[in-house]
Amino acid sequence: MTLPDRVSIREVGPRDGLQNEDVVPTEAKVRLLDSLSGTGVKRIEAVSFVHPKAIPQMADASEVWAAAVKAVGVRYSALVPNSKGAERALAAGFTEIEVVVSASNTHNLRNVNRSTDESLDDIAGLIDLLHGAGATAEVIISTSFGCPYEGNVDPERVHAIVDRVLADGADRISFGDTTGMATPRRVVEVVDPVLQRHADTPVLLHFHNTRGTALANILMALQLGVTEFDAAIGGLGGCPYAPGATGNVATEEVVHMLEDMGIDTGIDLAALIESAKLAQEIVGRELPSGVLKAGPRI
Amino acid sequence: MTLPDRVSIREVGPRDGLQNEDVVPTEAKVRLLDSLSGTGVKRIEAVSFVHPKAIPQMADASEVWAAAVKAVGVRYSALVPNSKGAERALAAGFTEIEVVVSASNTHNLRNVNRSTDESLDDIAGLIDLLHGAGATAEVIISTSFGCPYEGNVDPERVHAIVDRVLADGADRISFGDTTGMATPRRVVEVVDPVLQRHADTPVLLHFHNTRGTALANILMALQLGVTEFDAAIGGLGGCPYAPGATGNVATEEVVHMLEDMGIDTGIDLAALIESAKLAQEIVGRELPSGVLKAGPRI
Numbered sequence: 100m101t102l103p104d105r106v107s108i109r110e111v112g113p114r115d116g117l118q119n120e121d122v123v124p125t126e127a128k129v130r131l132l133d134s135l136s137g138t139g140v141k142r143i144e145a146v147s148f149v150h151p152k153a154i155p156q157m158a159d160a161s162e163v164w165a166a167a168v169k170a171v172g173v174r175y176s177a178l179v180p181n182s183k184g185a186e187r188a189l190a191a192g193f194t195e196i197e198v199v200v201s202a203s204n205t206h207n208l209r210n211v212n213r214s215t216d217e218s219l220d221d222i223a224g225l226i227d228l229l230h231g232a233g234a235t236a237e238v239i240i241s242t243s244f245g246c247p248y249e250g251n252v253d254p255e256r257v258h259a260i261v262d263r264v265l266a267d268g269a270d271r272i273s274f275g276d277t278t279g280m281a282t283p284r285r286v287v288e289v290v291d292p293v294l295q296r297h298a299d300t301p302v303l304l305h306f307h308n309t310r311g312t313a314l315a316n317i318l319m320a321l322q323l324g325v326t327e328f329d330a331a332i333g334g335l336g337g338c339p340y341a342p343g344a345t346g347n348v349a350t351e352e353v354v355h356m357l358e359d360m361g362i363d364t365g366i367d368l369a370a371l372i373e374s375a376k377l378a379q380e381i382v383g384r385e386l387p388s389g390v391l392k393a394g395p396r397i
Numbered sequence: 398m399t400l401p402d403r404v405s406i407r408e409v410g411p412r413d414g415l416q417n418e419d420v421v422p423t424e425a426k427v428r429l430l431d432s433l434s435g436t437g438v439k440r441i442e443a444v445s446f447v448h449p450k451a452i453p454q455m456a457d458a459s460e461v462w463a464a465a466v467k468a469v470g471v472r473y474s475a476l477v478p479n480s481k482g483a484e485r486a487l488a489a490g491f492t493e494i495e496v497v498v499s500a501s502n503t504h505n506l507r508n509v510n511r512s513t514d515e516s517l518d519d520i521a522g523l524i525d526l527l528h529g530a531g532a533t534a535e536v537i538i539s540t541s542f543g544c545p546y547e548g549n550v551d552p553e554r555v556h557a558i559v560d561r562v563l564a565d566g567a568d569r570i571s572f573g574d575t576t577g578m579a580t581p582r583r584v585v586e587v588v589d590p591v592l593q594r595h596a597d598t599p600v601l602l603h604f605h606n607t608r609g610t611a612l613a614n615i616l617m618a619l620q621l622g623v624t625e626f627d628a629a630i631g632g633l634g635g636c637p638y639a640p641g642a643t644g645n646v647a648t649e650e651v652v653h654m655l656e657d658m659g660i661d662t663g664i665d666l667a668a669l670i671e672s673a674k675l676a677q678e679i680v681g682r683e684l685p686s687g688v689l690k691a692g693p694r695i
Contacts (some may be wrong), residue, residue, distance in 0.1 A: 100620070250695045279687070280694040283616055284658040308609070310694065311650040311687040315612040318581055321400070341646060344691035352609040360582040387685075389577070389609040393642035396578040397548045 103326045105357035105363040109142040109303065110135050110350055112378060114178060115164075116335025118147065118156045119346055120382045125159045127381045129166045133379050135332060136170035138370040140350070144197070144329070145175045148184035164191050176237070180211065181221065182228055189232045196229050197273070198222050199239045200264075202257045206277070219260065223267040230268060237271040238264040239305070243289055245280025247340040254288045255396055261293055262264030271301040273329070276316070278340050279309020283319035291323050305329035306348050308387070309338050313348035321362070328353060333386035334377040351375050356393055368395055401624045403661040407440035407601065408433050408648055410676060411461075412476060414633025416445065416454045417644055418680045423457045425679045427464045432675050433630060434468035436668040438648070442495070442627070443473045446482035462489050473533070478509065479519065480526055487530045494527050495571070496520050496563075497537045499543030500555045504575070517558065521565040528566060535569040536562040537603065541587055543578025545638040552586045559591055569599040571627070574614070576638050577607020581617035589621050603627035604646050606685070607636050611646035612654055619660070626651060631684035632672040647686035649673050653693055666693055 101140045113132050117123060135143055145167065150159035160177070164205035169175065176195035177188040188196055199217045219345030226236040242249075243257050261272055274289060281289075286304070293302060304320050304327070306313040317328055330353045351371045354364050368390075375391040411430050415421060434439055435453055443465065449456035458475070467473065474493035475486040498516045499505035505513045507599045524534040540547075541555050559570055572587060579587075584602070591600060602618050602625070604611040615626055628651045634644030652662050666688075673689040 245694055279691065282654050282657040282694075309687055309691045310653055311606070311609075311612055311647065312654050314609055315616045315654065318613045318616055338691060341691040345687055349609065355608055356580050356610050356613065359580040389607055389643055393577065393607045393636060393639040396543055396580075 100322060102360065102362060103324070103391050105326070105365070106321070106357055107142060107174040107327045108140060108350060108353060108364055108366065109144055109176070109327070109329050110140045110332060111144040111305070111329045112332035112350065113349060114144040114147050114331075115329070115348055116156070116331035116378070117153055119336035119339065122156050123381050125162050125166070128159070128163045131332070131374070131378055131381060132163065132167040134374040136168055136173055137332050138374055141172065142174045142176070145177060146210040147178035147180075148187040148191075148276060149180050150177065160179040161187065161191055178239075181227070185225055185228055189229075189234060194234045196234050197237045197239050198225050199241055200244075200260065200293060201241045202260060203242040203249045204279065205248040206242045206246045209248065215260070219263055222264060226264075226268045234322070235270040236268070237273055237303070238269040239273040239275050241275035241277045243274040244276045244277065244285045247278045254292070258292055259353050261297065265297060265300060271303065273305055275305040276307050279307035279312070279336055279345070281306060281316050282312050283315050286316050286319045287323065290320060290325060294324055301327065303327040303329060307338065308334065308345045308348040309341065314352060317348070317353060332371070333378040333381065333391055334388045335378055345387045349375070349386070349390065351388055351390040355390045359396065398620060400619050400658065400660060402505055403624070403663070404619070404655055405625045406438060406651060406662055406664065407442060407625070407627050408438045408630060409442040409603070409627045409645060410630035410633040410648065412442040412445050412455070413627070414629035414631075414676070416452055417634035417637065418454065420454050420571055421679050423460050423464070426457070426461045429630070429672070429679060430465040431463065432672040434466055434471055437661060437664040439470065440472045440474065443475060444491075444544070445476035446485040447476075447478050459485065459489055460656070476537075477523070480523060483523055483526055487527075487532060492532045493535070495535045495537055496523050496537050497539055498558065499514070499539045499544075499575075500550050500558060501540040501547045502549060503546040504540045504544045507546065510520045513558070517561055520562060524562075524566045534566070535571055535583040535601070537571040537573050539573035539575045542574045542583045543576065545576045552590070555587050556590055560596065560616065563595060563598060564644065569592065569601065571601040571603055573603040574605050576636055577605035577643070579604060579614050580610050581613050581616040584614050584617045588618060588623060592622055597692040601625040601627060606632065606643045606646040607639065612650060615634065615646070615651060615654075630669070631676040631689055632678065632686045634678055639654060643685045647673070647684070647688065649686055649688040657671060657694065
């Protein structure tokens with residue numbers, strides 16, 4: 100079995116995590132971002148520029164970003180839903196931008212009141228806008244491994260979306276397991292053909308641990324050759340479709356497993372656990388991370 | 398990648414799970430056992446025959462077992478610490494008996510006030526006693542993947558214990574990840590040489606999900622050819638070394654992942670989730686199982 104020597108983890112707690120928690124103060128968001136910037140993690144999804152009525156948790160995105168330390172050697176990214184968000188993100192100085200489309204048409208309709216195809220048309224324009232401003236465009240394909248409304252999602256549908264957005268100029272692809280429906284078999288079915296057909300495209304996987312499978316999915320993806328993963332400090336963020344359920348896989352659980360397997364993440368686990376304690380304090384609820392509760396294995 | 402077509406899961410919630418929870422009434426234990434006997438699971442670790450002062454949770458083992466439905470087609474086993482426990486288990490009618498030794502000498506000393514070598518001498522006698530009564534003897538090697546006192550455990554130490562107990566007549570070997578210190582790499586290091594050297598010996602793995610790695614460890618073990626796993630309904634049982642931490646991997650999380658991967662467990666997931674709800678009601682605390690919280694993926 101061949102596993103990569105190193106893996107690049109993107110910390111998404113400040114955005115995807117906090118977006119699914121109760122609103123927290125601006126200064127707390129800045130403290131969490133700054134804490135994470137000191138853990139050795141090289142990529143952080145910092146904020147999203149969305150309408151404050153739709154997502155009040157991110158209403159202060161510009162203020163958070165203005166106040167945060169921009170650590171040398173850390174790549175920060177922002178998520179945007181449309182051209183207005185993109186303009187705000189560019190104005191704030193971001194050069195790595197993420198846009199989202201759902202592989203499930205029903206999920207896309209319920210999220211943004213547009214069909215998947217309509218969103219793909221929008222994204223084509225967004226990619227041009229971002230490229231014109233010198234930024235890169237990552238397309239996140241949510242519900243890639245299953246949809247809470249439609250159930251299973253045909254991998255061929257996901258692959259067609261990949262082909263479309265790459266043809267439209269996307270720089271990177273992320274596959275989102277939005278509600279924790281991925282299992283190792285589905286990782287192979289969705290991801291392997293993409294790696295075969297688009298060997299030069301950076302591919303990132305975003306797993307939720309809703310049903311406990313996140314680390315198994317990562318193990319399978321490593322065996323396929325994937326080396327980029329999202330994770331959220333402490334396992335921040337819930338699942339909007341199942342109250343009380345777990346959201347993102349915890350960054351410290353990913354780092355703990357990978358480092359013990361001899362796979363370099365560049366991240367200091369002790370520092371990461373301190374950030375997880377801070378995250379738990381900020382949101383004021385017990386976070387699901389096992390490594391936060393039990394500590395590292397030694 | 399080759400994965401097995403079917404897997405045999407042993408449900409250990411009634412014993413290993415409840416042994417690490419607050420004491421629950423006898424009738425509740427019987428209800429849980431009977432519920433599990435109707436899920437399609439083919440093996441259940443029902444009780445342990447230990448001294449009631451050491452483990453009050455199992456003081457009523459004989460009463461529980463006498464009252465429980467013995468379902469046709471289900472293999473029930475009991476754990477015993479010594480010859481007195483073995484006599485009780487045999488008198489109760491068990492023919493599948495488990496004995497335990499810790500790979501870590503410190504852990505063994507703290508648990509039973511004997512060195513690992515002294516326990517191995519005892520086990521040799523126990524195996525003879527059990528075989529003389531027509532029962533089988535499974536040796537569980539706890540702390541096989543790490544020890545809360547000693548840290549890492551040398552796999553060669555584990556392998557020497559395997560060689561010893563097999564020479565003494567053990568019918569089966571179980572590797573216990575007592576405090577959730579296993580990662581896929583350690584699964585390979587501990588288990589693969591045993592499979593190579595003792596191809597005819599049934600091998601069972603017992604993972605705790607303390608640091609989130611249980612399903613990843615199972616995925617790795619499947620790839621090595623292991624087809625027998627312990628799991629506890631709802632993720633019953635805590636970790637005595639880390640208050641609030643998670644214990645056994647939840648049976649419904651294992652079944653959910655395996656069945657979605659096309660691996661037959663023979664277990665009805667919906668019935669299993671009902672048993673998990675019952676387990677949660679009985680212990681009166683929120684259990685950690687993601688599948689219990691979020692439901693199955695479809």
